[in-house]
Amino acid sequence: xxxxxxxxxxxxxxxxxxxxxxxxxxxxxxxxxxxxxxxxxxxxxxxxxxxxxxxxxxxxxxxxxxxxxxxxxxxxxxxxxxxxxxxxxxxxxxxxxxxxxxxxxxxxxxxxxxxxxxxxxxxxxxxxxxxxxxxxxxxxxxxxxxxxxxxxxxxxxxxxxxxxxxxxxxxxxxxxxxxxxxxxxxxxxxxxxxxxxxxxxxxxxxxxxxxxxxxxxxxxxxxxxxxxxxxxxxxxxxxxxxxxxxxxxxxxxxxxxxxxxxxxxxxxxxxxxxxxxxxxxxxxxxxxxxxxxxxxxxxxxxxxxxxxxxxxxxxxxxxxxxxxxxxxxxxxxxxxxxxxxxxxxxxxxxxxxxxxxxxxxxxxxxxxxxxxxxxxxxxxxxxxxxxxxxxxxxxxxxxxxxx
Amino acid sequence: xxxxxxxxxxxxxxxxxxxxxxxxxxxxxxxxxxxxxxxxxxxxxxxxxxxxxxxxxxxxxxxxxxxxxxxxxxxxxxxxxxxxxxxxxxxxxxxxxxxxxxxxxxxxxxxxxxxxxxxxxxxxxxxxxxxxxxxxxxxxxxxxxxxxxxxxxxxxxxxxxxxxxxxxxxxxxxxxxxxxxxxxxxxxxxxxxxxxxxxxxxxxxxxxxxxxxxxxxxxxxxxxxxxxxxxxxxxxxxxxxxxxxxxxxxxxxxxxxxxxxxxxxxxxxxxxxxxxxxxxxxxxxxxxxxxxxxxxxxxxxxxxxxxxxxxxxxxxxxxxxxxxxxxxxxxxxxxxxxxxxxxxxxxxxxxxxxxxxxxxxxxxxxxxxxxxxxxxxxxxxxxxxxxxxxxxxxxxxxxxxxx
Numbered sequence: 001x002x003x004x005x006x007x008x009x010x011x012x013x014x015x016x017x018x019x020x021x022x023x024x025x026x027x028x029x030x031x032x033x034x035x036x037x038x039x040x041x042x043x044x045x046x047x048x049x050x051x052x053x054x055x056x057x058x059x060x061x062x063x064x065x066x067x068x069x070x071x072x073x074x075x076x077x078x079x080x081x082x083x084x085x086x087x088x089x090x091x092x093x094x095x096x097x098x099x100x101x102x103x104x105x106x107x108x109x110x111x112x113x114x115x116x117x118x119x120x121x122x123x124x125x126x127x128x129x130x131x132x133x134x135x136x137x138x139x140x141x142x143x144x145x146x147x148x149x150x151x152x153x154x155x156x157x158x159x160x161x162x163x164x165x166x167x168x169x170x171x172x173x174x175x176x177x178x179x180x181x182x183x184x185x186x187x188x189x190x191x192x193x194x195x196x197x198x199x200x201x202x203x204x205x206x207x208x209x210x211x212x213x214x215x216x217x218x219x220x221x222x223x224x225x226x227x228x229x230x231x232x233x234x235x236x237x238x239x240x241x242x243x244x245x246x247x248x249x250x251x252x253x254x255x256x257x258x259x260x261x262x263x264x265x266x267x268x269x270x271x272x273x274x275x276x277x278x279x280x281x282x283x284x285x286x287x288x289x290x291x292x293x294x295x296x297x298x299x300x301x302x303x304x305x306x307x308x309x310x311x312x313x314x315x316x317x318x319x320x321x322x323x324x325x326x327x328x329x330x331x332x333x334x335x336x337x338x339x340x341x342x343x344x345x346x347x348x349x350x351x352x353x354x355x356x357x358x359x360x361x362x363x364x365x366x367x368x369x370x371x372x373x374x375x376x377x378x379x380x381x382x383x384x385x386x387x388x389x390x391x392x393x394x395x396x397x398x399x400x401x402x403x
Numbered sequence: 404x405x406x407x408x409x410x411x412x413x414x415x416x417x418x419x420x421x422x423x424x425x426x427x428x429x430x431x432x433x434x435x436x437x438x439x440x441x442x443x444x445x446x447x448x449x450x451x452x453x454x455x456x457x458x459x460x461x462x463x464x465x466x467x468x469x470x471x472x473x474x475x476x477x478x479x480x481x482x483x484x485x486x487x488x489x490x491x492x493x494x495x496x497x498x499x500x501x502x503x504x505x506x507x508x509x510x511x512x513x514x515x516x517x518x519x520x521x522x523x524x525x526x527x528x529x530x531x532x533x534x535x536x537x538x539x540x541x542x543x544x545x546x547x548x549x550x551x552x553x554x555x556x557x558x559x560x561x562x563x564x565x566x567x568x569x570x571x572x573x574x575x576x577x578x579x580x581x582x583x584x585x586x587x588x589x590x591x592x593x594x595x596x597x598x599x600x601x602x603x604x605x606x607x608x609x610x611x612x613x614x615x616x617x618x619x620x621x622x623x624x625x626x627x628x629x630x631x632x633x634x635x636x637x638x639x640x641x642x643x644x645x646x647x648x649x650x651x652x653x654x655x656x657x658x659x660x661x662x663x664x665x666x667x668x669x670x671x672x673x674x675x676x677x678x679x680x681x682x683x684x685x686x687x688x689x690x691x692x693x694x695x696x697x698x699x700x701x702x703x704x705x706x707x708x709x710x711x712x713x714x715x716x717x718x719x720x721x722x723x724x725x726x727x728x729x730x731x732x733x734x735x736x737x738x739x740x741x742x743x744x745x746x747x748x749x750x751x752x753x754x755x756x757x758x759x760x761x762x763x764x765x766x767x768x769x770x771x772x773x774x775x776x777x778x779x780x781x782x783x784x785x786x787x788x789x790x791x792x793x794x795x796x797x798x799x800x801x802x803x804x805x806x
Contacts, residue, residue, distance in 0.1 A: 013610040015441040016581060017432025018621045021424075029420025038418040040453075043444040046610075050442075073592045074611055075602065104781075112593045134782050136592075155613070157786045207421030218421060266697070272683025273676025276697045280675025283751055283784055285699070291707070292697035294669070294679045300694040304707075304736050333707050348686055381686055 003036045003171075004062040009043045010051060010070035010079055011154060023068040023152075023159040030163070032220065033178035034171055046070060051082035059086075060145035066167065069154025071137040073116035079151050080140070084124045086149075087142055091122040094129040094138060101136055130166050134158045139166060178220040181230060182242040184213060184249065184394050191215055198232045201225055212383075213390035214242070214249055239403050249393035250278040256400035257288035257338070264396070265334030266292035267305055267326035269317065269343035270360060274389045290334035295326070305329030318344055318355055320372035323363035331365050339365045340396050346384045360388050366399050406439045406574075407465040412446045413454060413473035413482055414557060426471040426555075426562040433571055435623070438579040449473060454485035462489075463548035469570065472557025474540040476519035482554050483525050483543070489552075490545055492529040496520070497541065500532045504539055533569050537561045542569060581623045582633060585645040587616060587652065587797050594618055601635045604628055615786075616793035617645070617652055642806050652796035653681040659803035660691035660741070667799065668737030669695035670708055670729035672720065672746035673763060677792045693737040698729070708732030721747055721758055723775035726766035734768050742768045743799050749787045763791050769802050 007027055013019035024041045031038055039062055044050050051070070058065055070079030084091050098121035105113055113120075113136050120137050123129040127149075130139030135158040140151040152162040183191060188210040192199075195217070199206055204221040206229070217233060219226045234241055246252040257264055266275050276292035279285050293304050298317055301307040307325040315321040326341035344360025351357045358377040363370065373395065377387040410430055416422035427444045434441055442465055447453050454473070461468055473482030487494050501524035508516055516523075516539050523540050526532040530552075533542030538561040543554040555565040586594055591613040595602075598620070602609055607624040609632070620636060622629045637644055649655040660667055669678050679695035682688050696707050701720055704710040710728040718724040729744035747763025754760045761780040766773065776798065780790040 011610070012608065013612045013619075013621060015431055015444060016435040016610065016621065016623065017428065018581075018583060018610055018619060019612050020428060021444075025420060025423060028418055032419040032421075039448065041418060041424075041446040045442065072611075074595045076610070108593075109590060112590065112596070115596070116592050134786070157782050161783070207416060207419065209421050220419075265703075268676070268679075270683075271680075272688075272692075273671070273679030273695050273697060274683075276671075276676030276699075277674070277680050280673075280677075280697075280699065280749075280788075281785065283749075289675075289699050291699045291703040292676050292695075293707070294676060294683075294695035294697060296679075296683065296689050296692050296694045300668075300737055303738070304694065304696070334703055335706070346683075346686075382684065385683075 004064075005031050005036050005038050006058050006062045006065045007038060007041045007068070008051070008054065008065065009041070009068045009154070010046060011043070012046050012076065014043045015045055022156060023154060024066075026156075026160065027066060027068075027163055030168055031171075033180075034168065035176040035178070035220075036171065046076040046078050048078040048081045048085060051078065052085040055082065055086045055149070059147050062147055064148045064150065064167070066163070067149070067151040068159055071120070071139070071151060071153045073119050073137075077119070080119070080122050080124070083127065083140060083142065083149065083151060087124050087126055087144060089124040089126040092125045093117070093121045094123045095121055097121070097129045097131050097138055100131055101138075130162060132158055132162060133165075134161050141166065176221055177223055177226060178218055179226050179230060180216050180218045181233060182246070182248075183215045183217060183233075183237055184240050184242060184397070186215060186237075186240060188215055195233055195236060198229050198236075201229060204229055211390075212386045213394055248278070249390060249397060251282055253279065253393055253397045253400065254282050254285055254288060256397055260400060262338055262400070263288050263290050263334075263336040265290045265330040265336040265339045267330040267339065267341040268292050268294045269296060269301070269326070270346045271342050271385055271388050271392070272296060274385055275340065275342065275392055278389055278393065290336050293330055293333060301326060304333070306332065316352060316355070318352070318359055318361055320361045320363065320374055323361040324370060324372055327363035327365045327370070337367050338396070338400065340392050342388055342392050344384070344388060346381045346388070348381060358384050360384070360391070362392055362395060364395050364399055368399070368402075371395070371399070407467075408434050408439050408441050409461050409465045409468045410441060410444045410471070411454070411457065411468065412444070412471045412557070413449060414446070415449050415479065417446045418448055425559060426557060427469075429559075429563065430469060430471075430566055433566070434574075435581055437571065437574055439574065449479040449481055451481040451484045451488065454481065455488040458485065458489045458552070462550050465550055467551045467553065467570070469566070470552070470554040471562055474523070474542070474554060474556045476522050476540075480522070483522070483527070486530065486543060486545065486552065486554060487527045490527050490529055490547060492527040494525040495528045496524045497526045497532040498524055500524070500534050500541055503534055504541070508539075533565060535561055535565060536568075537564050544569065578626075579624055580626055580629060581621060582629050583619050583621045584633060584636060585649070585651075586618045586620060586636075586640055587643050587645060587800070589618060589640075589643060591618055598636055598639060601632050601639075604632060607632055614793075615789040616797055651681070652793060652800060654685055656682065656796055656800045656803065657685050657688055657691060659800055663803055665741055665803070666691055666693050666737075666739040668693045668733040668739040668742045670733040670742065670744040671695050671697045672699060672704070672729070673749045674745050674788055674791050674795070675699060677788055678743065678745065678795055681792055681796065693739050696729075696733055696736060704729060707736070709735065719755060719758070721755070721762055721764055723764045723766065723777055726764040727773060727775055730766035730768045730773070740770050741799070741803065743795050745791055745795050747787070747791060749784045749791070751784060761787050763787070763794070765795055765798060767798050767802055771802070771805075774798070774802070
């Protein structure tokens with residue numbers, strides 16, 4: 001055992017395809033970045049017997065086991081019982097912790113949660129109860145045969161906040177580390193060829209994780225080797241790397257706009273609000289973001305953004321001409337120096353002669369002037385919309401940066 | 404064993420968080436819809452030893468095992484070797500099948516693939532080689548102790564096409580089926596108490612999957628029992644079930660608005676465009692959705708939506724008064740009969756005396772009049788925003804339905 005972890009997600013719904021496992025996948029990333037090694041991720045049914053058997057098979061063979069889910073108030077939540085069986089320790093009520101949770105609620109919900117205490121306040125006698133700041137199920141920590149066991153609720157934000165507080169903040173690093181940099185505007189295969197020399201260092205493990213318009217390069221190894229690789233990549237791609245601290249294009253836009261002390265307005269059609277939603281994920285973005293005029297229909301483009309009916313008639317809503325008038329409208333209504341407009345065909349319907357599904361037009365207004373682009377994205381409706389957001393944010397970022 | 408399946412994904416990158424497991428999740432959905440039961444989904448490293456050991460532990464305990472990945476040409480592709488060890492059967496070259504694959508390629512790629520034959524054409528002597536119509540790795544089928552083993556390449560489209568051709572088309576359906584219904588506005592624990600009588604049927608397996616403001620109930624069993632359970636739940640909760648065909652609150656809003664032949668406009672502050680983004684996930688939504696005025700700053704609320712500066716001064720931007728003027732503004736600028744406005748404090752900053760983080764105000768205008776609500780949601784910024792969208796869409800759906 002050398003910083004080894006085993007992750008287990010509990011839930012029939014994860015095995016039937018009704019729900020998607022995401023907690024273990026998220027935790028695997030976080031653990032790896034801290035230099036830990038994940039030996040196995042397993043999804044198992046809501047069964048006390050199966051879970052306690054699998055837990056038993058890993059005891060003494062891994063440093064930690066993390067269980068996601070099965071801590072709710074319903075009959076099919078069996079994680080507490082499985083742990084009790086494994087630890088040979090009866091379930092006892094931990095009202096001290098549960099009262100603290102109850103004190104956050106009032107009215108009907110409080111009465112229901114008081115009922116749930118019969119299940120949700122139970123923890124094996126030899127284990128530790130973990131206060132849950134975001135939900136009503138207690139987390140659990142225990143130890144057996146040198147393996148530390150953690151059980152966190154399966155609701156993603158509850159799982160993540162408990163994992164951060166109770167597990168990740170405690171871990172001893174291995175000496176190795178993981179660093180990620182994000183490259184904008186390069187397709188994965190071309191990027192691979194470009195950074196070939198960096199991939200040659202065999203002490204490094206390099207992962208390439210593409211997302212729309214932005215590829216994350218992850219380097220895992222000893223600090224000097226990782227730093228050396230980062231330096232080389234930055235030299236090879238000086239214009240295309242998101243600044244440190246920016247985990248997304250939206251954050252890079254935010255940071256650049258803050259630096260320039262300027263403000264942004266949007267006009268969105270096919271993205272339906274997604275560009276605004278991406279920017280407003282960031283706390284404090286109101287400093288730089290005024291708003292977005294989501295004008296899905298032509299009437300709204302005319303009345304709200306002042307797009308001229310003649311432009312719509314002559315060029316259609318999916319045209320650089322329309323995008324330009326939308327961007328100019330956004331400047332005017334939000335009274336800002338920078339604006340981005342997007343209008344396109346996300347599909348599956350809506351194709352026009354010469355304008356297949358996936359065609360999206362962009363316009364960007366800034367104190368330096370106006371730029372427009374037309375792109376044809378591949379993929380389904382959701383894919384085209386994701387690319388639309390990512391491409392628009394890239395252009396906005398580059399314009400703000402002046403590169 | 405009664406139509407049981409075990410799914411295994413092989414790959415270090417799936418354990419480090421660099422790649423995301425999707426093949427097993429996809430296959431689980433397909434198998435469940437055919438009445439099969441998935442006992443376990445496990446992600447394991449690129450290790451011949453670990454894989455053959457795990458395979459061995461399931462032999463005779465499940466009808467089928469499906470392995471995704473580890474069939475490529477590189478040194479870390481170990482699935483063939485693991486199967487050879489498990490089956491105690493040496494690897495032999497199956498050039499008959501591999502030649503058929505090679506014949507599809509030409510030029511440089513063909514030369515590279517001829518090289519790869521040394522690995523990719525190898526199959527345990529006692530197993531069957533499966534022609535891959537989309538890539539260069541052969542699939543493998545074998546049998547031991549009554550368990551059928553399948554190995555398919557991990558590239559998603561190769562995996563899916565081989566699974567459809569070689570596995571799913573062969574399976575005998577079990578006669579069982581899965582149906583899902585979605586209940587709006589009930590916390591999981593209260594819902595569970597309410598539908599207690601339905602949970603008593605022991606021939607049914609019931610999963611409860613909560614998401615913000617909407618709980619999915621999944622029933623798996625024989626058709627009559629499933630239909631009976633659905634009927635009972637609908638009787639117990641006549642007002643709160645999404646219509647058939649609606650997989651989300653946004654789809655339910657869309658369907659109801661279509662039925663009423665009406666149109667909707669939005670005014671969003673803290674949700675930053677997410678309500679519009681949720682509605683515009685739906686193809687064809689332009690029939691009923693005019694647009695959204697995302698007004699993040701107060702200036703935009705005043706200039707675009709006509710919120711009065713006195714209201715902002717007296718009550719603040721997070722108030723039912725402001726929400727009301729935003730909703731009225733949306734009616735006016737989008738020229739629609741229905742509008743929803745949301746304004747709140749998503750956090751982590753922005754709390755005011757009497758208005759903690761998570762406070763969100765809603766207003767809804769319809770031909771029947773105006774309604775407003777204030778809610779306090781729990782969770783982090785993303786959680787508050789998810790709840791805001793879900794609560795707003797619920798109110799919009801109920802208003803459109805007139806219940």
